[in-house]
Each structure stands twice: as structure tokens, then as C-alpha cells.
Amino acid sequence: MAEKIRVTVWNEFRHEKTKENVKALYPNGLHAVVGEFLSATGDMEVTLAALDDEAQGLPDEVLENTDVLVWWGHMAHKEVSDELVAKIQKRVYLGKMGFVGLHSAHHSKPFRAIVGTNGNLQWGRNQREVVWNLMPSHPIAAGIPDHFIIEEEEMYSEPFYIPQPDALVFGSWFEDGNILRSGCCFIRGAGKVFWFQPGHETCKSFFNPYVRRIITNAVYWAVPSVDGQSVTDKCPHITEPIIGEFNK
Numbered sequence: 001m002a003e004k005i006r007v008t009v010w011n012e013f014r015h016e017k018t019k020e021n022v023k024a025l026y027p028n029g030l031h032a033v034v035g036e037f038l039s040a041t042g043d044m045e046v047t048l049a050a051l052d053d054e055a056q057g058l059p060d061e062v063l064e065n066t067d068v069l070v071w072w073g074h075m076a077h078k079e080v081s082d083e084l085v086a087k088i089q090k091r092v093y094l095g096k097m098g099f100v101g102l103h104s105a106h107h108s109k110p111f112r113a114i115v116g117t118n119g120n121l122q123w124g125r126n127q128r129e130v131v132w133n134l135m136p137s138h139p140i141a142a143g144i145p146d147h148f149i150i151e152e153e154e155m156y157s158e159p160f161y162i163p164q165p166d167a168l169v170f171g172s173w174f175e176d177g178n179i180l181r182s183g184c185c186f187i188r189g190a191g192k193v194f195w196f197q198p199g200h201e202t203c204k205s206f207f208n209p210y211v212r213r214i215i216t217n218a219v220y221w222a223v224p225s226v227d228g229q230s231v232t233d234k235c236p237h238i239t240e241p242i243i244g245e246f247n248k
């Protein structure tokens with residue numbers, strides 16, 4: 001790869017400062033762990049960003065130099081400024097940036113704004129999860145077996161109020177019997193979006209090799225692919241028939 005993929009891993013980074021058990025697992029924040037395994041590919045230039053950083057971690061110069069934005073938020077969704085959310089949404093719609101939402105990002109402002117629903121679901125106690133590979137041919141499923149088990153993860157359950165995914169790559173079954181569409185792709189405008197369920201702050205899912213592979217695959221997949229195309233924020237009126245070119 002000629003140029004590295006510019007990935008920004010954004011984390012609200014609050015639980016790690018306030019809860020001892022989370023701090024013990026992710027002393028530098030869970031974004032540091034995610035950033036580390038993405039960097040290890042050698043193909044990605046990773047920037048870490050947090051809610052309490054300047055400009056909520058995403059000043060224009062960072063956002064405008066991000067090819068894929070990875071997002072983890074939970075307790076502070078409401079603090080994310082609407083102005084920033086609008087900038088993120090626009091950048092995704094224009095195909096300038098992919099978006100990978102992790103775990104409780106299903107309820108984050110950017111995810112909801114980009115996909116267009118409230119992202120509500122049901123949730124419950126931490127338990128065993130079986131992640132099923134529903135689309136082995138999809139690039140995000142590369143290297144992932146038929147299924148794998150996460151010994152402890154927060155239960156998320158249908159009904160999950162998202163639009164029908166453009167590709168449903170993973171589905172999960174939980175010990176209590178609940179099921180979830182747990183790995184979902186959406187095409188929004190000219191941009192690509194993936195949401196993946198594992199990643200509760202008291203669980204070790206971000207250390208699971210398959211979870212790491214899926215998030216890594218998702219970043220590669222979400223890289224913008226509309227370079228050189230005329231994607232704009234406008235809706236222009238065409239006055240000259242395209243076919244005219246052939247009639248000259």
C-alpha cells in the first residue's frame with residue numbers, strides 16, 4: 001500500500017477514569033488498545049482522540065485528515081456537539097471517510113445521524129456470546145471461522161432499531177437466548193459504515209483475536225473508494241443531455 005490509511009480512534013474515555021475495574025483492563029483507554037492492534041498492521045497511521053481533548057478530539061484538521069473514524073461512546077453521547085456530528089455525517093455522506101461504530105456506539109449521535117434511526121435495542125447482563133459468520137465471502141469476514149465464542153460480553157438483543165443493513169455479516173446468540181444482528185454494514189451516500197457489537201468496557205473483547213481481526217477488516221473495507229468521482233454536497237440541475245456527447 002502506497003499510503004497509509006489514516007485512522008482516528010475516538011473514545012469518550014470516561015469509564016476508564018472513573019471505574020477501577022475498567023481502568024485495570026484499559027489503563028490508557030480502550031481506544032489505545034484498539035489503536036495498537038490497528039497500528040500493528042503496518043498499513044495504518046492511527047490517531048487517538050477523546051471527548052475531553054481539544055475540540056472534543058476532532059478539530060477540523062484531524063477530521064479532514066481521517067480516512068476511517070472508529071467510534072466508541074457510552075455515558076456521554078449527549079455531550080458530543082451537534083456541530084461535530086453534522087461534520088462527521090457530511091464527511092461520510094461525501095465518501096471522504098468511513099465510519100466504524102463499536103458496541104455502545106449504536107446509540108451515539110454520529111451513528112444515529114448517519115444511519116437515520118434511533119439505534120435502540122434491548123440489553124442485559126454480561127454473558128457468553130456466540131458470534132456467527134453469516135457472510136463468509138464478505139471482506140469483513142476474512143479469516144473468521146463459522147462461529148466463535150466470547151466468554152463474557154454484554155448482552156444486546158433484538159429488536160434493534162436500525163435500517164435493514166446493506167450487508168449483515170455477523171449475527172450473535174447469547175446465553176439467555178437473545179439474538180442480535182451484531183455486525184452490520186450500511187452504505188450511506190458515498191460512504192461506508194460498519195457497526196460491531198462486542199466491546200463492553202468491563203469485558204476483554206478487544207483482546208479477542210477474532211474481534212481484532214473483524215475491526216481491522218472493517219477499517220480496510222470502510223476506506224473511501226470514490227476518489228476522483230464527482231461526489232458533492234449539491235443536487236445540481238442538469239441542462240445538457242449526457243447523450244449529447246455521442247451525437248456530436
Ligand code: ZN
Pocket residue numbers: 103104154199200201
Ligand atoms: Zn456496554
